[in-house]
Amino acid sequence: MKAILDHVGIAVSDLPASLAFFRDELGLHVEASEEIVSQKVRAHFLSTGTSSLELLEATAPDSPIAKYLDKRGPGIHHVALRVEDLEAALAHLKARGIRLIDDRPRPGAEGSMVAFIHPSAAHGVLVELKQPAPAVPLFTTVGRHTLGSLELLSLSDGFFWLDGGAMFGVVPRPLWEKRLPPDDANRIPLGMRPLIVRDGRTTLLIDAGCGDKMDAKSAQIYKLDRRYHLDHSLAEAGLSADDIDVVLASHLHFDHVGGFTKFGPDGKVVPRFPKAKYVAHRAEWEDATHPHERNRASYLQENFVPLMDAGVMTLVDDEAEIMPGVRFRRSGGHTRHHQVVMIASSGRTAVFTADMYPTSVHAPDAWLMGYDLYPMDTLAFKRAFAREAITGEYLIFFEHDPSMAAGYLREKDVKRSVERVI
Ligand SMILES: [Zn+2]
Numbered sequence: 001m002k003a004i005l006d007h008v009g010i011a012v013s014d015l016p017a018s019l020a021f022f023r024d025e026l027g028l029h030v031e032a033s034e035e036i037v038s039q040k041v042r043a044h045f046l047s048t049g050t051s052s053l054e055l056l057e058a059t060a061p062d063s064p065i066a067k068y069l070d071k072r073g074p075g076i077h078h079v080a081l082r083v084e085d086l087e088a089a090l091a092h093l094k095a096r097g098i099r100l101i102d103d104r105p106r107p108g109a110e111g112s113m114v115a116f117i118h119p120s121a122a123h124g125v126l127v128e129l130k131q132p133a134p135a136v137p138l139f140t141t142v143g144r145h146t147l148g149s150l151e152l153l154s155l156s157d158g159f160f161w162l163d164g165g166a167m168f169g170v171v172p173r174p175l176w177e178k179r180l181p182p183d184d185a186n187r188i189p190l191g192m193r194p195l196i197v198r199d200g201r202t203t204l205l206i207d208a209g210c211g212d213k214m215d216a217k218s219a220q221i222y223k224l225d226r227r228y229h230l231d232h233s234l235a236e237a238g239l240s241a242d243d244i245d246v247v248l249a250s251h252l253h254f255d256h257v258g259g260f261t262k263f264g265p266d267g268k269v270v271p272r273f274p275k276a277k278y279v280a281h282r283a284e285w286e287d288a289t290h291p292h293e294r295n296r297a298s299y300l301q302e303n304f305v306p307l308m309d310a311g312v313m314t315l316v317d318d319e320a321e322i323m324p325g326v327r328f329r330r331s332g333g334h335t336r337h338h339q340v341v342m343i344a345s346s347g348r349t350a351v352f353t354a355d356m357y358p359t360s361v362h363a364p365d366a367w368l369m370g371y372d373l374y375p376m377d378t379l380a381f382k383r384a385f386a387r388e389a390i391t392g393e394y395l396i397f398f399e400h401d402p403s404m405a406a407g408y409l410r411e412k413d414v415k416r417s418v419e420r421v422i
Pocket residue numbers: 251253334355
């Protein structure tokens with residue numbers, strides 16, 4: 001069980017005097033105060049960096065804090081430890097015969113879930129276990145959109161977490177952390193959202209998430225969460241792997257093409273979509289199969305080389321038409337030959353932007369990922385593309401957004417925003 005100090009609860013009898021000391025003498029910042037009606041207490045949080053002090057004030061004579069003060073006077077009341085999975089932590093403690101006050105999670109402050117361990121089991125300390133509220137809602141539902149005569153289906157291959165600083169390059173954390181709050185390891189949640197494009201004849205899949213070949217160590221580093229993955233998503237859309245005719249790669253990074261292959265019954269890596277033709281950009285293929293120190297960790301050969309060996313991989317060049325209305329458009333920037341996919345029908349345009357706009361939070365031109373190999377190329381592409389997308393009302397797909405699949409880029413008084421559609 002991994003636990004991090006969340007806060008220390010302190011019972012106070014004279015709040016103004018306590019605040020005068022902690023806030024005015026020690027200089028701590030009062031973050032929030034909240035009344036917990038069921039417990040008859042008011043809690044004031046003072047920040048101490050990654051954890052905080054919680055001053056607890058009774059709001060009624062029969063409050064547990066009032067009783068505590070009567071018995072012991074003011075002082076340290078409890079220690080709260082933050083855990084990722086409270087249910088699992090309680091199950092672990094129960095199995096070891098540890099005496100608990102709450103054997104099930106109950107609602108705590110700010111949308112968290114909490115449970116207390118009995119002081120007799122914790123060497124005289126009242127211990128609170130706390131699972132913080134999910135910072136952003138993770139959205140997996142299949143998103144359907146009709147674009148002229150084409151049907152678009154936004155799917156999900158689950159979530160992974162990457163360093164927030166790396167995802168926003170030179171943008172300082174105070175600017176992005178409110179939109180995508182990081183976990184204790186500074187990671188932010190990211191979706192993997194492949195897109196289906198269908199006309200009456202062809203079912204095209206663009207990208208396929210990271211798939212199920214990732215080793216346990218990497219899965220832990222990336223906090224991989226595939227409880228709901230592409231097979232579930234295809235089934236929810238009324239499809240199966242057999243229905244896919246063409247599989248297209250925006251670029252060959254593992255979080256986009258890991259799901260192109262799978263382990264066969266004998267442990268050999270085989271195509272995941274048995275009836276599909278696979279398509280990638282020729283020069284991207286060259287770079288992916290000749291990686292250097294800076295991109296080697298992203299280009300995992302087992303994700304694409306077996307497709308060439310199986311004779312199902314086709315390489316194409318810039319602007320290649322993939323199916324009627326669907327074509328590659330070179331962006332570069334993220335990788336030298338990174339492609340976005342332009343989808344057009346009946347005068348309407350949708351764009352699968354892959355790692356050009358990984359999330360809707362990356363809407364401003366200069367909000368670039370630290371992962372980009374050629375960031376000035378990304379900037380040049382975004383500047384020109386954004387103008388076009390705003391005037392042309394392009395529907396933009398955000399492959400890595402944790403809670404939004406697609407939306408329209410808007411601009412008001414030079415401020416960029418996204419109007420959610422899916
Ligand atoms: Zn990438």
